[in-house]
Amino acid sequence: MAYIYMLASGRNGTLYLGVTSDLIKRVYEHKSKFVPCFTNKYRVDQLVWFEQSDSIVSAIVREKQLKAWRREWKIALIEKSNPYWHDLYESLH
DSSP states (O other): OEEEEEEESSTTOOEEEEEESOHHHHHHHHHHTOSOSHHHHTTOOEEEEEEEESSHHHHHHHHHHHHTSOHHHHHHHHHHHOTTOOOOGGGGO
C-alpha cells in the first residue's frame, strides 16, 4: 500500500506533491518540520489531497504523472474532493 499526497501552504498557496507508504507518519514529519526541506521553507504542511495506490511503484508512476500536470489541473483535482481546502490530516486518525 502506498499514497500519493499533496500538501499546501493554504488555499491556492504553494503546493508539494509526494509519495509515501505511511501517510500519517509522513504528514506528521512535514508538520513537525523534522527534516529541513522545501515544505519547511515555504510552510507547506496542510494535507489537502491524497490517493491510495496498490504499490509504491504505481504510486511513483502516478506522482510523476501529476508532477507533469499544470498547476490549474492540480488545483481542480484538490477542489473536486476538498473544495474548501481543509487540512485532511486530522481525519486520518
